[in-house]
Structures are given as structure tokens and as C-alpha cells.
Amino acid sequence: MSLETEIKQTRPFQSESEKCIVNIIYTNNLITIFHNKIVKDFDISIEQYNVLRILKGQNGTPITINGIIDRMLDKMSNASRLVDKLYYKGLVDRRQKETNRRACDVTITVRGEEVLDAISRSLAGRVESNLDMDKNELEQLNALLDKFREKLMK
Amino acid sequence: MSLETEIKQTRPFQSESEKCIVNIIYTNNLITIFHNKIVKDFDISIEQYNVLRILKGQNGTPITINGIIDRMLDKMSNASRLVDKLYYKGLVDRRQKETNRRACDVTITVRGEEVLDAISRSLAGRVESNLDMDKNELEQLNALLDKFREKLMK
DNA sequence: TTGTAAATTATGTAAATACATGTAACTTCA
DNA sequence: TGAAGTTACATGTATTTACATAATTTACAA
Numbered sequence: 416m417s418l419e420t421e422i423k424q425t426r427p428f429q430s431e432s433e434k435c436i437v438n439i440i441y442t443n444n445l446i447t448i449f450h451n452k453i454v455k456d457f458d459i460s461i462e463q464y465n466v467l468r469i470l471k472g473q474n475g476t477p478i479t480i481n482g483i484i485d486r487m488l489d490k491m492s493n494a495s496r497l498v499d500k501l502y503y504k505g506l507v508d509r510r511q512k513e514t515n516r517r518a519c520d521v522t523i524t525v526r527g528e529e530v531l532d533a534i535s536r537s538l539a540g541r542v543e544s545n546l547d548m549d550k551n552e553l554e555q556l557n558a559l560l561d562k563f564r565e566k567l568m569k
Numbered sequence: 570m571s572l573e574t575e576i577k578q579t580r581p582f583q584s585e586s587e588k589c590i591v592n593i594i595y596t597n598n599l600i601t602i603f604h605n606k607i608v609k610d611f612d613i614s615i616e617q618y619n620v621l622r623i624l625k626g627q628n629g630t631p632i633t634i635n636g637i638i639d640r641m642l643d644k645m646s647n648a649s650r651l652v653d654k655l656y657y658k659g660l661v662d663r664r665q666k667e668t669n670r671r672a673c674d675v676t677i678t679v680r681g682e683e684v685l686d687a688i689s690r691s692l693a694g695r696v697e698s699n700l701d702m703d704k705n706e707l708e709q710l711n712a713l714l715d716k717f718r719e720k721l722m723k
Numbered sequence: 724t725t726g727t728a729a730a731t732t733a734t735g736t737a738a739a740t741a742c743a744t745g746t747a748a749c750t751t752c753a
Numbered sequence: 754t755g756a757a758g759t760t761a762c763a764t765g766t767a768t769t770t771a772c773a774t775a776a777t778t779t780a781c782a783a
Contacts, residue, residue, distance in 0.1 A: 418715060423640045426626050431707035432700040436600055438714045441642050443597035445718055446590055460769085472580050480732060486577045488595050493770070495733055517731040517778045546586040546720050553585035556713040559706060560592045561572060564599055566700050614739080634762060647740070649763055671748045671761045730779070739770070749760070 435563065446542075453537050457530055462492045463501055467531045470507060470523035477520030479512070506530060589717065600696075607691050611684055616646045617655055621685045624661060624677035631674030633666070660684060 418438050419427065428434035447461065454464050469486045470478065478486075483494045498521055501507040506527035512518045523531070546553070572592050573581065582588035601615065608618050623640045624632065632640075638648045652675055655661040660681035666672045677685070700707070 416719075418711070421718075422642065424626060425628070430697060431704050431711065432697045432702070435700070435707050435710055435714075436696070437642070438711050439593060439597050439600060442714050442718050443593050444643050445721055446593060449721070462769095472578060474579070481730090488576065488591070489598050493733095496769085499733090515731080515779075519732075542590070542721065543584060543586045545723055546589070546717070548586070548716060548720055550585050552713060552716070553589050555709070556717065557572070557585065557588055557592050559710040559713065560589075560596050562702060562706070563700070563710065564575075564596050565570070566702055567599055567603070567696065569699055616739090635760090647742095647763095649761095650739085653763090669749075669761080673762075725783090727782090728780085731777085732775105733777095734775070735773085737771090737773105739768100741766100741768080743765085743767105745764070746762090747760100748762100749758105751756105751758080753754105753756095 439560075439563075449542050450538070453541060454534055456537070457534055459501075459504070459506075459530070462487075462489065462497055463506075464531070464534060465489070466494070466497050466501060467506060467523060467527055470521060471528060471531055473522070475522065477522050479518045479520065481518070483521065501527070593714075593717075603696050604692070607695060608688055610691070611688050613655070613658070613660075613684070613688075616641075616643065616651055617660075618685070618688060619643070620648070620651050620655060621660060621677060621681055624675065625682060625685055627676070629676065631676045633672045633674065635672075637675065655681070 418424075418434065418441065422437070422441060428437070450461050450464075454461055457464075459467075465488060466483060469483055472486075480494050480498065483498070484490060487494065498507060498509060502509050506524055508522045508524055510520050512520050572578075572588065572595065576591070576595060582591070604615050604618075608615055613621075619642060620637055623637055626640075634648050634652065637652070638644060641648065652661060652663060656663050660678055662676045662678055663673050666674050
């Protein structure tokens with residue numbers, strides 16, 4: 416089904432680039448819907464899940480709130496409060512740095528890793544396994560998205 | 570700059586499809602940031618802008634709230650209240666249908682069209698004009714996104 | 724040292740959102 | 754006809770978000 420049909424758009428897109436933008440937004444929304452369904456079962460939000468992923472990626476090295484913001488996909492959220500909520504759920508640790516008492520060190524807890532792994536397994540099973548596209552095609556899609564962003568930021 | 574570098578991810582992605590998902594989310598966020606900047610000047614939100622676009626696409630034919638929801642990219646939002654806000658800004662008209670008094674007919678006002686056109690011009694100037702990619706590449710990107718969604722929904 | 728600016732995070736607040744529920748209008752079918 | 758179920762939208766409410774501002778610590782220049 417074409418994008419125009421899916422979003423029930425009557426008029427054609429004015430340009431291929433306009434269509435690209437709408438296409439990315441729409442595809443992202445689909446992904447979000449899938450992700451939402453999955454993380455809801457684990458009682459955290461997508462943003463909280465992303466923070467856990469960042470912490471796991473640190474391999475034990477602590478990271479500050481600013482470091483988290485740097486690595487967040489959606490910089491709009493309030494990292495302080497996201498960490499706050501994860502902290503009260505026992506999924507992350509947070510302590511003042513010694514070298515800089517303004518900053519704080521955040522790490523993922525064992526419990527946090529368990530939850531993250533469970534979510535990742537669930538995601539892999541229910542989303543990524545569906546994506547039986549050629550590796551070539553996926554690489555091409557990634558390359559084109561990279562180029563798209565590069566042009567957009569220029 | 571590679572996606573891994575941009576989001577400062579240390580570990581490599583586990584699969585090309587995982588990378589695709591993150592890539593789409595990240596690219597969408599960039600688009601959102603651009604769009605946000607632009608519509609803010611016009612004192613409406615992105616969601617409200619999308620509703621105006623849908624109404625404009627109707628070419629004068631009224632549409633119900635359910636019709637709007639059907640066509641919305643992000644079905645999560647509350648269409649009633651979006652229309653409400655646009656109504657109080659004088660950008661849309663809303664009246665009870667005669668054939669079905671539960672339903673309501675929504676149309677864009679002249680003022681609404683003016684605002685929409687101004688935003689579209691601004692977007693075209695500041696976003697789409699940057700996208701000087703080959704038409705071929707854009708078409709390919711669109712096709713790959715279409716396929717991606719198709720697989721995801723399967 | 725001391726005053727001023729910058730960095731880092733936390734908090735206050737208004738608005739937006741998600742989700743559940745309410746309400747009125749319509750449909751169906753015995 | 755009229756009770757039960759459905760549809761279409763509005764509203765209530767708890768949570769989240771965006772944005773501004775505060776609070777604390779650090780850096781640095783005079």
C-alpha cells in the first residue's frame with residue numbers, strides 16, 4: 416500500500432522530499448506504537464528504556480546527566496526526572512561525583528540490566544524478527560537516512 | 570558522520586535492522602526539531618499544523634473528527650482538543666452535521682489557510698530546500714521506508 | 724581574595740498528552 | 754416502541770513535557 420493511501424492523502428505530495436519527510440514521520444510513529452506496546456508491559460516509558468540502553472552501553476562506566484542528554488535520541492525530555500523515576504524503581508544508581516559536586520554519576524543496577532534484557536528480547540522477537548529484508552536493503556536505507564540527515568543539518 | 574558517532578554510541582549495533590530503527594527514530598527527531606522551530610513562530614503546535622494540512626487537503630469538503638483521526642500521522646493525540654484549540658484561534662470552523670447530530674463538520678477558515686500557507690512556505694524554504702539529494706535517491710528512500718513498514722506490520 | 728560568569732542539575736509551572744469515562748445520538752431488532 | 758448496544762465526540766484526571774528559573778558548585782580574571 417502506498418504512503419498516500421495509508422495516510423488517506425488525497426492530493427499528491429508536492430515533492431519527493433516532502434514525501435520523504437512524511438514517510439519518516441509516519442514510519443517512526445509505527446515504530447513508536449510497537450515500542451510502546453512492549454515497554455508498557457515492563458512498566459517503564461520509551462524514554463526511560465532509552466536511558467537504560469545508554470547506561471548499559473557504558474559497560475559500567477558511570478555517566479552524568481549531561482552525558483545522558485548528549486546520547487539521548489530525543490533531547491527534549493527532562494533527563495533529571497527520567498533518572499529520578501528509574502532511581503525510584505531501583506533500575507539505576509545515582510551519586511554525587513567527588514571531583515565535581517555539581518555533577519552526578521549514574522549507573523544501571525543489576526535489576527535494571529535484567530529489565531533491559533527482557534525488553535530487548537521482547538523487541539527482537541516482536542519487531543526486528545519481522546524485518547526480513549535483505550541486509551543490503553537495510554544498509555542502503557541506513558545510508559540514505561544518514562545522507563538525509565546530513566543534508567538537513569547542512 | 571556515522572549514526573554511531575552522532576548518538577555517541579560506543580558499542581556497535583547488534584543488527585542492521587536495529588540500526589535502521591534507531592536511525593529512523595533519530596532522523597524523525599531531527600525533523601521534529603526543525604518543524605517545532607518553524608511552527609512556534611506561528612503560535613501553533615505540530616499536531617495542530619498537521620490537522621490544518623488535513624483540512625486543506627479536503628479542498629473545502631468538511632471532515633469529521635473521526636475522519637481527522639484516520640488521517641492523522643500520530644493517532645495518539647486528542648483530535649477533539651486539537652480542533653478545539655484551532656477553533657478558538659479562528660483557524661477552523663466546526664458545526665454539527667445535520668444528518669448525524671453526534672458528528673461534526675470541520676473546515677479550515679481563510680485565516681487558517683493563510684497561516685498554513687505561511688508555514689508551508691517557511692518549511693519549504695528552511696527544510697526541503699536543504700534536501701538537495703537526487704530525486705532517485707529520495708525515491709529509493711521512500712521505497713525502502715514503504716517496504717520497512719510493510720514488513721513491520723506483517 | 725573576591726566578584727562574576729559558567730556549568731550542572733533540580734524544581735516550579737503551564738500546557739499537552741494518554742487513557743478512562745461520560746454523554747448524547749443513533750441503530751438494531753425483538 | 755423501546756431496551757440494549759454502538760457510535761461520535763467531549764470531558765476528567767493523572768502523568769509527562771517544555772520552558773523558565775533557581776540553587777549550588779566551579780572557574781577564572783582582576
